[in-house]
Amino acid sequence: MRSLLVASAVAFAVATAASGCVRARYAVQAGFGQLDLWQRARPRAEVIADPDTDPATRALLIEVDRVLAFARASGLATRGNYDRYVPIAGEGVVWFVTACRPLAFEPKLWRFPLVGSFPYLGWFDQRDAIAFARRLERAGWEVYVRPVAAYSTGGWLRDPVLSTMLDPGRGVRGLANTLLHELVHANVLVPDQSVFNESVATFVADAMTADYLAQRFGAASDELAQYRRELADERRAGERLRRAVADLDAVYRSDAPEAVKRRRKRRLLRALAADLGWGEPPNNAYLMQFRTYHAGFAALARLRRACGAWPRVLEALRAVTPRDFPAPQHEPIDAAVAASIGRCRAD
Numbered sequence: 001m002r003s004l005l006v007a008s009a010v011a012f013a014v015a016t017a018a019s020g021c022v023r024a025r026y027a028v029q030a031g032f033g034q035l036d037l038w039q040r041a042r043p044r045a046e047v048i049a050d051p052d053t054d055p056a057t058r059a060l061l062i063e064v065d066r067v068l069a070f071a072r073a074s075g076l077a078t079r080g081n082y083d084r085y086v087p088i089a090g091e092g093v094v095w096f097v098t099a100c101r102p103l104a105f106e107p108k109l110w111r112f113p114l115v116g117s118f119p120y121l122g123w124f125d126q127r128d129a130i131a132f133a134r135r136l137e138r139a140g141w142e143v144y145v146r147p148v149a150a151y152s153t154g155g156w157l158r159d160p161v162l163s164t165m166l167d168p169g170r171g172v173r174g175l176a177n178t179l180l181h182e183l184v185h186a187n188v189l190v191p192d193q194s195v196f197n198e199s200v201a202t203f204v205a206d207a208m209t210a211d212y213l214a215q216r217f218g219a220a221s222d223e224l225a226q227y228r229r230e231l232a233d234e235r236r237a238g239e240r241l242r243r244a245v246a247d248l249d250a251v252y253r254s255d256a257p258e259a260v261k262r263r264r265k266r267r268l269l270r271a272l273a274a275d276l277g278w279g280e281p282p283n284n285a286y287l288m289q290f291r292t293y294h295a296g297f298a299a300l301a302r303l304r305r306a307c308g309a310w311p312r313v314l315e316a317l318r319a320v321t322p323r324d325f326p327a328p329q330h331e332p333i334d335a336a337v338a339a340s341i342g343r344c345r346a347d
Contacts, residue, residue, distance in 0.1 A: 034153075093148065119329060176212045251264045
């Protein structure tokens with residue numbers, strides 16, 4: 001799974017509202033981590049003008065203005081984001097921890113005042129993330145820890161461009177996708193519905209990036225063709241992951257003894273890893289994270305067809321509220337998306 005698929009974070013709100021042992025510790029590190037980014041941020045224009053700035057970095061920082069202009073024309077409010085730049089040491093700005101039951105697709109949820117619940121926590125220090133993950137494992141959870149290249153404060157703060165968002169290998173393709181993904185979070189964010197929020201951001205950013213590249217380089221450009229190949233590869237892997245999730249879910253919901261379930265699980269995960277060319281099979285926490293970012297794509301494609309232009313799509317999605325879901329952290333999201341389709345058709 002590409003590192004561009006990143007979660008929305010609300011470090012500032014959590015830091016000012018959390019209570020309790022784990023939440024308080026998490027809030028302190030989140031607050032200090034966010035403060036560190038603020039203190040080290042430089043105006044993007046200043047970094048571009050600095051003769052010591054690497055040429056590849058400069059080119060991508062200049063590109064940010066083009067992406068932001070495209071985002072605004074497409075209906076995304078940019079809210080003053082990305083006018084500053086922060087260099088990050090290491091492969092991620094934060095380390096996300098996801099946990100899931102070993103024999104059920106039941107994620108562990110963390111709840112905070114004001115901002116609701118989340119099926120992941122982001123730690124600014126890798127060592128803190130690993131230590132936290134080990135405590136969860138000792139409590140019987142399967143855990144997945146990963147670095148993320150970017151995150152959104154969901155409109156609470158003005159987010160900077162991070163050096164981890166500038167992938168030289170993917171260049172403009174990667175930058176556009178990351179910025180658009182995070183800007184969707186700043187525009188469409190339903191409390192207690194991470195699957196909806198992340199899946200909407202993934203779907204919209206993936207499709208918008210293709211539109212941006214076509215506008216920027218041309219419909220027949222190598223840049224757009226390469227992006228489409230990368231996206232097709234990801235979608236093929238995604239289909240294989242969905243089949244594995246469905247097969248595993250059937251095993252978990254069956255009446256088979258626990259030992260049989262574990263044996264069938266191992267067999268299915270080994271087959272998945274072999275098909276995808278992975279050295280090690282994933283665990284439930286990894287698959288739960290995949291589900292969080294890739295739900296309801298068919299319904300979202302229908303929404304795009306029904307609404308047409310991106311501003312109308314986003315307007316329909318912004319009208320989604322917690323009342324459109326039967327419970328917090330609800331999956332699937334199709335019913336909520338269907339309500340959005342109805343809004344577009346009613347216009």
